[in-house]
Amino acid sequence: MDIGVIGSGMVGRALTGKLVELGHDVVVGTRDPGKLDEWLGQVGGAARVASNAEAAGHGEIVVNSTAGVGALDALTLAGEENLEGKVLMDVSNPLDFSGEGLPTLFVEDTDSLGERIQRSFPNARVVKTLNTINASVMVNPNLVGDGDHTVFVSGNDADAKARVTELLRSFGWRDVIDLGDISTARGTEMAIQLWLRLMMALGNFNFNFKIVR
Amino acid sequence: MDIGVIGSGMVGRALTGKLVELGHDVVVGTRDPGKLDEWLGQVGGAARVASNAEAAGHGEIVVNSTAGVGALDALTLAGEENLEGKVLMDVSNPLDFSGEGLPTLFVEDTDSLGERIQRSFPNARVVKTLNTINASVMVNPNLVGDGDHTVFVSGNDADAKARVTELLRSFGWRDVIDLGDISTARGTEMAIQLWLRLMMALGNFNFNFKIVR
Numbered sequence: 001m002d003i004g005v006i007g008s009g010m011v012g013r014a015l016t017g018k019l020v021e022l023g024h025d026v027v028v029g030t031r032d033p034g035k036l037d038e039w040l041g042q043v044g045g046a047a048r049v050a051s052n053a054e055a056a057g058h059g060e061i062v063v064n065s066t067a068g069v070g071a072l073d074a075l076t077l078a079g080e081e082n083l084e085g086k087v088l089m090d091v092s093n094p095l096d097f098s099g100e101g102l103p104t105l106f107v108e109d110t111d112s113l114g115e116r117i118q119r120s121f122p123n124a125r126v127v128k129t130l131n132t133i134n135a136s137v138m139v140n141p142n143l144v145g146d147g148d149h150t151v152f153v154s155g156n157d158a159d160a161k162a163r164v165t166e167l168l169r170s171f172g173w174r175d176v177i178d179l180g181d182i183s184t185a186r187g188t189e190m191a192i193q194l195w196l197r198l199m200m201a202l203g204n205f206n207f208n209f210k211i212v213r
Numbered sequence: 214m215d216i217g218v219i220g221s222g223m224v225g226r227a228l229t230g231k232l233v234e235l236g237h238d239v240v241v242g243t244r245d246p247g248k249l250d251e252w253l254g255q256v257g258g259a260a261r262v263a264s265n266a267e268a269a270g271h272g273e274i275v276v277n278s279t280a281g282v283g284a285l286d287a288l289t290l291a292g293e294e295n296l297e298g299k300v301l302m303d304v305s306n307p308l309d310f311s312g313e314g315l316p317t318l319f320v321e322d323t324d325s326l327g328e329r330i331q332r333s334f335p336n337a338r339v340v341k342t343l344n345t346i347n348a349s350v351m352v353n354p355n356l357v358g359d360g361d362h363t364v365f366v367s368g369n370d371a372d373a374k375a376r377v378t379e380l381l382r383s384f385g386w387r388d389v390i391d392l393g394d395i396s397t398a399r400g401t402e403m404a405i406q407l408w409l410r411l412m413m414a415l416g417n418f419n420f421n422f423k424i425v426r
Contacts, residue, residue, distance in 0.1 A: 105322050109406050132407075145425035154410075179410045187410035190403040193322050194345075197367075197392045197400035202426055211411060212358035213420035 004029060004059025006052050006074050007066035008036055011091060011135045015065055018139035020046040022170055029055030029078060056082035061089055061163065062124075068092040068113050069106065072120055083124040087160045089167075090114050090185075091130040091138070093192050102196050107189065114154060114185030125160035128185035129153045129168065132195060134205040141172045141208075149210035150175045154184040177211060217242060217272030217295075219265050219287050220279035221249055224304060224348045226256075228278055231352035233259040235383055242268030242291060269295035274302055274376065275337075281305040281326050282319065285333055296337040300373045302380075303327050303398075304343040304351075306405050315409050320402065327367060327398030338373035341398035342366045342381065345408060347418040354385045354421075362423035363388045367397040390424060 003019055005012050006029045019026045020043055029052035030036055036049050056062050056078035066074045071092045075083065094113040095103040107113055114128035130138045130151060141147040151173045155161045165176045179187060191209070199205055216232055218225050219242045232239045233256055242265035243249055249262050269275050269291035279287040284305045288296065307326040308316040320326055327341035343351045343364060354360040364386045368374045378389050392400060404422070412418055 105403075108321065109318050109403075149423075149425040152407075177411070177414060179414045184410040184414070187407035190318075190322075191407040194365075194400035194404040197397040198390070198424060201390060201392045201397070202424075204426075207424055207426035210362075210423040210425045211415075211420055212362040212423045213415055213417075 001025070002058050002060050003027075004055035004057070004062040006055055006062060006064050006078055007092070008039075008049075009065065009067060011138070012063070012065035013039060014135035014139050015063055015091070016047050017043055018171060020044065025058075027055040027058040029053070029074075031077070052078040053082055056086070059086065061087045061167065064088060064090045064092050064117065066092055068094040069096060071113060071117060075117065075121060080121055080123070083121050086124055087163050088117065088121065088124040088126045089164050090117055090126055090128045093131050094189055095192065102200070105190065105193065109186050109190055112183065112185040112189050114182050114189070118156065118182045125155065125157040126182055127153055127155035127157075127160050127164040128182065128188060129164055132188050132191055133208055137206055137208055139171055141174075144206050144208055145210070147172055147174060149208040150177055152177050152179050152188050154179045154182055154188065156181050175210070214238070215271050215273050216240075217268035217270070217275040217291075219268055219275060219277050219291055220305070221252075221262075222278065222280060224351070225276070225278035226252060227348035227352050228276055228304070229260050230256055231384060233257065238271075240268040240271040242266070242287075244290070265291040266295055269299070272299065274300045274380065277301060277303045277305050277330065279305055281307040282309060284326060284330060288330065288334060293334055293336070296334050299337055300376050301330065301334065301337040301339045302377050303330055303339055303341045306344050307402055308405065315413075318403065318406065322399050322403055325396065325398040325402045327395050327402070331369065331395045338368065338370040339395055340366055340368035340370070340373050340377040341395065341401060342377055345401050345404055346421055350419055350421055352384055354387075357419050357421060358423070360385055360387060362421040363390055365390050365392050365401050367392045367395055367401065369394045388423070
Protein backbone atom coordinates (compact mmCIF):
# COMPACT_ATOMS: atom_id res chain seq x y z
CA MET A 1 0.00 0.00 0.00
CA ASP A 2 1.12 3.59 -0.54
CA ILE A 3 1.61 5.25 2.82
CA GLY A 4 2.71 8.77 3.72
CA VAL A 5 4.35 9.42 7.06
CA ILE A 6 4.33 13.01 8.35
CA GLY A 7 6.89 13.42 11.12
CA SER A 8 10.28 11.77 11.13
CA GLY A 9 11.08 11.60 14.84
CA MET A 10 11.44 8.37 16.80
CA VAL A 11 7.82 7.32 16.23
CA GLY A 12 7.79 8.15 12.51
CA ARG A 13 11.03 6.26 11.99
CA ALA A 14 9.83 3.19 13.87
CA LEU A 15 6.59 3.12 11.89
CA THR A 16 8.37 3.69 8.58
CA GLY A 17 10.80 0.87 9.27
CA LYS A 18 7.96 -1.50 10.07
CA LEU A 19 5.86 -0.44 7.07
CA VAL A 20 8.81 -0.92 4.71
CA GLU A 21 9.49 -4.34 6.27
CA LEU A 22 5.85 -5.25 5.52
CA GLY A 23 6.35 -4.28 1.89
CA HIS A 24 4.54 -0.94 1.81
CA ASP A 25 5.66 1.94 -0.39
CA VAL A 26 6.42 4.71 2.09
CA VAL A 27 7.15 8.39 1.58
CA VAL A 28 8.30 10.26 4.67
CA GLY A 29 7.50 13.95 4.83
CA THR A 30 9.95 16.34 6.40
CA ARG A 31 11.02 19.97 6.20
CA ASP A 32 14.68 18.97 6.28
CA PRO A 33 15.36 15.92 4.08
CA GLY A 34 19.15 16.09 4.59
CA LYS A 35 18.94 15.13 8.25
CA LEU A 36 17.30 11.83 7.33
CA ASP A 37 19.99 10.53 4.96
CA GLU A 38 21.82 8.38 7.49
CA TRP A 39 18.60 6.88 8.86
CA LEU A 40 17.24 6.21 5.36
CA GLY A 41 20.36 4.23 4.61
CA GLN A 42 19.51 1.97 7.57
CA VAL A 43 15.95 1.46 6.35
CA GLY A 44 17.47 0.16 3.16
CA GLY A 45 16.36 2.85 0.74
CA ALA A 46 12.87 1.39 0.36
CA ALA A 47 11.42 4.59 1.82
CA ARG A 48 11.72 7.98 0.15
CA VAL A 49 11.94 11.37 1.78
CA ALA A 50 9.98 14.30 0.40
CA SER A 51 7.98 17.33 1.48
CA ASN A 52 4.99 16.87 3.78
CA ALA A 53 2.75 17.65 0.82
CA GLU A 54 4.33 14.96 -1.37
CA ALA A 55 4.19 12.42 1.45
CA ALA A 56 0.51 13.14 2.08
CA GLY A 57 -0.29 13.11 -1.63
CA HIS A 58 1.44 9.73 -1.98
CA GLY A 59 -0.42 7.91 0.80
CA GLU A 60 -3.72 6.10 0.72
CA ILE A 61 -3.12 6.14 4.45
CA VAL A 62 -1.34 9.15 5.92
CA VAL A 63 0.29 8.81 9.34
CA ASN A 64 0.63 11.81 11.65
CA SER A 65 3.63 10.97 13.80
CA THR A 66 4.67 14.56 14.51
CA ALA A 67 5.23 15.87 18.01
CA GLY A 68 1.72 16.90 19.02
CA VAL A 69 2.60 20.55 19.45
CA GLY A 70 3.51 20.79 15.76
CA ALA A 71 0.81 18.50 14.38
CA LEU A 72 -1.58 21.08 12.95
CA ASP A 73 1.25 23.10 11.34
CA ALA A 74 2.77 20.00 9.76
CA LEU A 75 -0.61 18.85 8.42
CA THR A 76 -1.29 22.33 7.07
CA LEU A 77 1.99 22.05 5.16
CA ALA A 78 0.84 18.63 3.98
CA GLY A 79 -2.16 20.39 2.46
CA GLU A 80 -5.87 19.88 2.90
CA GLU A 81 -6.19 18.74 -0.74
CA ASN A 82 -3.68 15.95 -0.12
CA LEU A 83 -5.63 14.70 2.90
CA GLU A 84 -9.06 14.77 1.25
CA GLY A 85 -10.83 11.45 1.79
CA LYS A 86 -7.64 9.90 3.17
CA VAL A 87 -7.34 7.74 6.25
CA LEU A 88 -5.33 9.97 8.61
CA MET A 89 -3.83 7.75 11.27
CA ASP A 90 -3.00 10.09 14.14
CA VAL A 91 -0.51 8.70 16.65
CA SER A 92 0.49 12.04 18.23
CA ASN A 93 -0.08 13.22 21.78
CA PRO A 94 -0.89 16.78 22.95
CA LEU A 95 2.19 17.10 25.11
CA ASP A 96 3.98 20.31 26.02
CA PHE A 97 7.65 19.63 26.81
CA SER A 98 8.53 23.28 27.43
CA GLY A 99 8.26 23.18 31.23
CA GLU A 100 10.37 21.43 33.85
CA GLY A 101 9.66 17.85 34.82
CA LEU A 102 7.24 15.62 32.98
CA PRO A 103 5.41 17.10 29.99
CA THR A 104 1.88 18.42 30.48
CA LEU A 105 -1.17 18.22 28.24
CA PHE A 106 -1.99 21.26 26.11
CA VAL A 107 -5.56 20.07 25.59
CA GLU A 108 -8.07 19.67 28.43
CA ASP A 109 -10.54 16.83 28.69
CA THR A 110 -13.30 18.71 26.91
CA ASP A 111 -11.35 18.37 23.66
CA SER A 112 -8.49 16.34 22.20
CA LEU A 113 -5.78 16.77 19.61
CA GLY A 114 -7.49 14.09 17.54
CA GLU A 115 -10.65 16.18 17.44
CA ARG A 116 -8.71 19.35 16.63
CA ILE A 117 -7.14 17.60 13.68
CA GLN A 118 -10.52 16.25 12.54
CA ARG A 119 -12.06 19.75 12.80
CA SER A 120 -9.16 21.32 10.91
CA PHE A 121 -9.31 18.71 8.12
CA PRO A 122 -13.00 17.77 7.97
CA ASN A 123 -12.55 15.73 4.77
CA ALA A 124 -9.81 13.56 6.20
CA ARG A 125 -10.90 10.43 8.06
CA VAL A 126 -8.96 10.71 11.31
CA VAL A 127 -8.26 7.58 13.36
CA LYS A 128 -6.46 8.06 16.64
CA THR A 129 -4.39 5.05 17.61
CA LEU A 130 -1.08 3.83 19.07
CA ASN A 131 -0.63 7.03 21.11
CA THR A 132 -0.70 5.08 24.39
CA ILE A 133 2.29 2.95 23.38
CA ASN A 134 6.04 3.43 23.07
CA ALA A 135 7.49 3.44 19.54
CA SER A 136 9.36 0.16 19.94
CA VAL A 137 6.28 -1.67 21.23
CA MET A 138 3.96 -0.04 18.63
CA VAL A 139 5.64 -1.86 15.81
CA ASN A 140 6.51 -4.99 17.77
CA PRO A 141 3.82 -5.83 20.31
CA ASN A 142 5.50 -9.16 21.03
CA LEU A 143 8.32 -7.22 22.68
CA VAL A 144 6.33 -7.40 25.94
CA GLY A 145 4.05 -10.05 27.40
CA ASP A 146 3.96 -12.13 24.22
CA GLY A 147 1.87 -9.39 22.60
CA ASP A 148 -1.04 -10.00 24.96
CA HIS A 149 -2.07 -6.37 25.49
CA THR A 150 -4.28 -3.71 24.00
CA VAL A 151 -4.30 -0.95 21.40
CA PHE A 152 -7.20 1.50 20.96
CA VAL A 153 -8.78 3.12 17.91
CA SER A 154 -10.99 6.23 17.92
CA GLY A 155 -12.60 7.78 14.87
CA ASN A 156 -15.82 8.85 13.18
CA ASP A 157 -15.44 6.69 10.05
CA ALA A 158 -16.01 2.94 10.43
CA ASP A 159 -14.21 2.06 7.19
CA ALA A 160 -11.18 4.11 8.18
CA LYS A 161 -11.05 2.36 11.57
CA ALA A 162 -11.33 -1.01 9.84
CA ARG A 163 -8.39 -0.19 7.57
CA VAL A 164 -6.25 1.03 10.47
CA THR A 165 -7.20 -2.06 12.46
CA GLU A 166 -6.07 -4.24 9.57
CA LEU A 167 -2.74 -2.41 9.51
CA LEU A 168 -2.40 -2.83 13.29
CA ARG A 169 -3.06 -6.56 12.99
CA SER A 170 -0.30 -6.78 10.38
CA PHE A 171 2.03 -5.28 13.02
CA GLY A 172 1.07 -8.14 15.35
CA TRP A 173 -1.70 -6.48 17.38
CA ARG A 174 -4.34 -8.98 18.44
CA ASP A 175 -6.46 -6.94 20.89
CA VAL A 176 -7.77 -3.79 19.18
CA ILE A 177 -10.54 -1.97 21.07
CA ASP A 178 -12.73 0.43 19.09
CA LEU A 179 -13.53 3.12 21.67
CA GLY A 180 -15.99 4.97 19.45
CA ASP A 181 -15.90 8.32 17.67
CA ILE A 182 -12.94 10.69 17.58
CA SER A 183 -14.00 12.34 20.87
CA THR A 184 -12.89 9.16 22.63
CA ALA A 185 -9.34 10.26 21.84
CA ARG A 186 -9.80 12.35 25.00
CA GLY A 187 -9.46 9.11 26.92
CA THR A 188 -6.30 7.82 25.31
CA GLU A 189 -4.61 11.23 25.19
CA MET A 190 -5.16 11.84 28.91
CA ALA A 191 -3.99 8.32 29.74
CA ILE A 192 -0.55 9.41 28.63
CA GLN A 193 -0.21 11.01 32.07
CA LEU A 194 -0.49 7.56 33.63
CA TRP A 195 1.87 6.15 30.98
CA LEU A 196 4.49 8.78 31.91
CA ARG A 197 4.31 7.90 35.64
CA LEU A 198 4.58 4.20 34.80
CA MET A 199 7.63 4.91 32.65
CA MET A 200 9.24 6.67 35.63
CA ALA A 201 8.22 3.98 38.15
CA LEU A 202 9.17 1.00 35.99
CA GLY A 203 12.33 2.64 34.68
CA ASN A 204 11.75 1.71 31.05
CA PHE A 205 9.46 2.22 28.06
CA ASN A 206 8.63 -1.37 27.25
CA PHE A 207 5.24 -1.92 28.82
CA ASN A 208 1.65 -1.49 27.77
CA PHE A 209 -1.93 -1.43 28.99
CA LYS A 210 -3.98 -4.57 28.66
CA ILE A 211 -7.69 -4.20 29.23
CA VAL A 212 -8.65 -7.28 31.20
CA ARG A 213 -12.36 -8.05 30.86
CA MET B 214 -8.02 -3.22 62.40
CA ASP B 215 -10.05 -0.10 63.19
CA ILE B 216 -11.01 1.58 59.93
CA GLY B 217 -13.03 4.73 59.27
CA VAL B 218 -14.81 5.13 55.94
CA ILE B 219 -15.77 8.67 54.90
CA GLY B 220 -18.37 8.56 52.13
CA SER B 221 -21.20 6.05 51.98
CA GLY B 222 -21.93 5.92 48.24
CA MET B 223 -21.43 2.86 46.09
CA VAL B 224 -17.66 2.79 46.62
CA GLY B 225 -17.81 3.35 50.38
CA ARG B 226 -20.41 0.62 50.73
CA ALA B 227 -18.45 -1.87 48.67
CA LEU B 228 -15.29 -1.19 50.68
CA THR B 229 -17.14 -1.36 54.00
CA GLY B 230 -18.73 -4.68 53.09
CA LYS B 231 -15.34 -6.14 52.19
CA LEU B 232 -13.61 -4.74 55.26
CA VAL B 233 -16.28 -6.17 57.55
CA GLU B 234 -16.03 -9.53 55.77
CA LEU B 235 -12.29 -9.48 56.48
CA GLY B 236 -12.98 -8.92 60.17
CA HIS B 237 -12.15 -5.23 60.49
CA ASP B 238 -13.98 -2.91 62.86
CA VAL B 239 -15.48 -0.28 60.57
CA VAL B 240 -17.17 3.02 61.32
CA VAL B 241 -18.81 4.71 58.34
CA GLY B 242 -19.03 8.48 58.45
CA THR B 243 -22.06 10.23 56.99
CA ARG B 244 -24.06 13.41 57.44
CA ASP B 245 -27.31 11.47 57.24
CA PRO B 246 -27.13 8.20 59.24
CA GLY B 247 -30.81 7.38 58.71
CA LYS B 248 -30.40 6.75 54.98
CA LEU B 249 -27.90 3.97 55.69
CA ASP B 250 -30.12 1.86 57.96
CA GLU B 251 -31.33 -0.54 55.29
CA TRP B 252 -27.87 -1.02 53.83
CA LEU B 253 -26.32 -1.54 57.28
CA GLY B 254 -28.79 -4.34 57.87
CA GLN B 255 -27.40 -6.08 54.79
CA VAL B 256 -23.80 -5.69 55.99
CA GLY B 257 -24.91 -7.57 59.09
CA GLY B 258 -24.52 -4.86 61.68
CA ALA B 259 -20.76 -5.34 62.00
CA ALA B 260 -20.24 -1.78 60.80
CA ARG B 261 -21.45 1.29 62.67
CA VAL B 262 -22.59 4.59 61.27
CA ALA B 263 -21.50 7.84 62.86
CA SER B 264 -20.39 11.37 62.00
CA ASN B 265 -17.41 11.88 59.70
CA ALA B 266 -15.44 13.04 62.75
CA GLU B 267 -16.21 9.89 64.71
CA ALA B 268 -15.41 7.67 61.73
CA ALA B 269 -12.06 9.39 61.19
CA GLY B 270 -11.26 9.35 64.90
CA HIS B 271 -11.99 5.60 65.00
CA GLY B 272 -9.75 4.54 62.14
CA GLU B 273 -6.07 3.71 62.14
CA ILE B 274 -6.70 3.83 58.42
CA VAL B 275 -9.25 6.33 57.11
CA VAL B 276 -10.75 5.79 53.67
CA ASN B 277 -11.91 8.73 51.56
CA SER B 278 -14.60 7.27 49.32
CA THR B 279 -16.56 10.48 48.85
CA ALA B 280 -17.48 11.81 45.44
CA GLY B 281 -14.38 13.82 44.52
CA VAL B 282 -16.23 17.12 44.34
CA GLY B 283 -17.14 16.85 48.04
CA ALA B 284 -13.91 15.29 49.29
CA LEU B 285 -12.30 18.32 50.91
CA ASP B 286 -15.53 19.38 52.62
CA ALA B 287 -16.15 15.89 53.96
CA LEU B 288 -12.59 15.61 55.26
CA THR B 289 -12.85 19.05 56.84
CA LEU B 290 -15.92 17.77 58.71
CA ALA B 291 -13.90 14.71 59.67
CA GLY B 292 -11.46 17.09 61.32
CA GLU B 293 -7.75 17.64 60.89
CA GLU B 294 -7.11 16.39 64.43
CA ASN B 295 -8.78 13.06 63.61
CA LEU B 296 -6.57 12.59 60.54
CA GLU B 297 -3.29 13.49 62.23
CA GLY B 298 -0.69 10.83 61.48
CA LYS B 299 -3.35 8.56 59.98
CA VAL B 300 -3.08 6.62 56.75
CA LEU B 301 -5.64 8.37 54.53
CA MET B 302 -6.52 6.01 51.70
CA ASP B 303 -7.98 8.23 49.00
CA VAL B 304 -10.01 6.39 46.38
CA SER B 305 -11.89 9.43 45.03
CA ASN B 306 -11.71 10.97 41.55
CA PRO B 307 -11.90 14.66 40.65
CA LEU B 308 -14.97 14.29 38.47
CA ASP B 309 -17.56 16.94 37.77
CA PHE B 310 -20.91 15.36 36.91
CA SER B 311 -22.75 18.67 36.52
CA GLY B 312 -22.51 18.91 32.72
CA GLU B 313 -24.07 16.84 29.99
CA GLY B 314 -22.44 13.64 28.76
CA LEU B 315 -19.48 12.03 30.47
CA PRO B 316 -18.10 13.76 33.56
CA THR B 317 -15.07 16.01 33.20
CA LEU B 318 -12.06 16.48 35.45
CA PHE B 319 -12.07 19.49 37.77
CA VAL B 320 -8.30 19.27 38.25
CA GLU B 321 -5.80 19.75 35.41
CA ASP B 322 -2.66 17.68 34.98
CA THR B 323 -0.49 20.13 36.93
CA ASP B 324 -2.25 19.06 40.14
CA SER B 325 -4.46 16.25 41.43
CA LEU B 326 -7.15 15.75 44.01
CA GLY B 327 -4.76 13.50 45.91
CA GLU B 328 -2.27 16.37 46.18
CA ARG B 329 -4.99 18.83 47.18
CA ILE B 330 -6.01 16.52 50.00
CA GLN B 331 -2.39 16.07 51.08
CA ARG B 332 -1.83 19.86 51.06
CA SER B 333 -5.04 20.46 53.01
CA PHE B 334 -4.17 17.81 55.61
CA PRO B 335 -0.37 17.90 55.76
CA ASN B 336 -0.21 15.61 58.79
CA ALA B 337 -2.28 12.88 57.21
CA ARG B 338 -0.42 10.29 55.16
CA VAL B 339 -2.38 10.24 51.92
CA VAL B 340 -2.23 7.20 49.67
CA LYS B 341 -4.12 7.38 46.40
CA THR B 342 -5.31 4.00 45.21
CA LEU B 343 -8.18 2.02 43.65
CA ASN B 344 -9.49 5.11 41.82
CA THR B 345 -8.94 3.47 38.41
CA ILE B 346 -11.22 0.56 39.26
CA ASN B 347 -14.96 -0.01 39.56
CA ALA B 348 -16.33 -0.64 43.07
CA SER B 349 -17.25 -4.26 42.44
CA VAL B 350 -13.79 -5.09 41.06
CA MET B 351 -11.98 -3.08 43.76
CA VAL B 352 -13.08 -5.48 46.46
CA ASN B 353 -13.08 -8.59 44.29
CA PRO B 354 -10.28 -8.49 41.72
CA ASN B 355 -11.02 -12.11 40.78
CA LEU B 356 -14.27 -10.89 39.24
CA VAL B 357 -12.34 -10.31 35.99
CA GLY B 358 -9.43 -12.14 34.37
CA ASP B 359 -8.75 -14.33 37.41
CA GLY B 360 -7.48 -11.24 39.20
CA ASP B 361 -4.53 -10.88 36.84
CA HIS B 362 -4.53 -7.07 36.57
CA THR B 363 -3.09 -4.04 38.26
CA VAL B 364 -3.79 -1.54 41.04
CA PHE B 365 -1.66 1.55 41.66
CA VAL B 366 -0.54 3.34 44.83
CA SER B 367 0.73 6.93 45.04
CA GLY B 368 1.90 8.63 48.22
CA ASN B 369 4.71 10.43 50.00
CA ASP B 370 4.96 8.05 52.96
CA ALA B 371 6.52 4.63 52.34
CA ASP B 372 5.07 3.09 55.50
CA ALA B 373 1.57 4.30 54.63
CA LYS B 374 1.90 2.81 51.13
CA ALA B 375 3.09 -0.48 52.64
CA ARG B 376 0.05 -0.62 54.93
CA VAL B 377 -2.35 0.16 52.10
CA THR B 378 -0.63 -2.42 49.91
CA GLU B 379 -1.10 -5.02 52.65
CA LEU B 380 -4.81 -4.16 52.79
CA LEU B 381 -5.06 -4.41 48.99
CA ARG B 382 -3.41 -7.83 49.06
CA SER B 383 -5.98 -8.95 51.61
CA PHE B 384 -8.66 -7.98 49.04
CA GLY B 385 -6.97 -10.31 46.53
CA TRP B 386 -4.79 -7.82 44.65
CA ARG B 387 -1.58 -9.44 43.44
CA ASP B 388 -0.09 -6.75 41.16
CA VAL B 389 0.33 -3.49 43.10
CA ILE B 390 2.49 -0.86 41.35
CA ASP B 391 3.97 1.90 43.50
CA LEU B 392 3.99 4.88 41.13
CA GLY B 393 5.88 7.17 43.50
CA ASP B 394 4.91 10.24 45.49
CA ILE B 395 1.42 11.71 45.71
CA SER B 396 1.95 13.80 42.55
CA THR B 397 1.73 10.56 40.56
CA ALA B 398 -1.98 10.60 41.39
CA ARG B 399 -2.13 12.95 38.38
CA GLY B 400 -1.60 9.88 36.24
CA THR B 401 -4.28 7.68 37.74
CA GLU B 402 -6.82 10.49 38.06
CA MET B 403 -6.50 11.46 34.40
CA ALA B 404 -6.68 7.84 33.33
CA ILE B 405 -10.30 7.87 34.46
CA GLN B 406 -11.06 9.54 31.15
CA LEU B 407 -9.88 6.40 29.37
CA TRP B 408 -11.74 4.25 31.88
CA LEU B 409 -14.99 6.12 31.11
CA ARG B 410 -14.61 5.57 27.35
CA LEU B 411 -13.87 1.90 27.94
CA MET B 412 -16.97 1.61 30.09
CA MET B 413 -19.03 3.06 27.22
CA ALA B 414 -17.34 0.93 24.54
CA LEU B 415 -17.43 -2.34 26.48
CA GLY B 416 -20.89 -1.70 27.88
CA ASN B 417 -20.05 -2.69 31.43
CA PHE B 418 -17.96 -1.78 34.48
CA ASN B 419 -16.20 -5.06 35.04
CA PHE B 420 -12.79 -4.55 33.48
CA ASN B 421 -9.44 -3.25 34.59
CA PHE B 422 -6.04 -2.14 33.41
CA LYS B 423 -3.21 -4.63 33.55
CA ILE B 424 0.27 -3.24 33.04
CA VAL B 425 2.01 -5.81 30.88
CA ARG B 426 5.81 -5.56 31.20
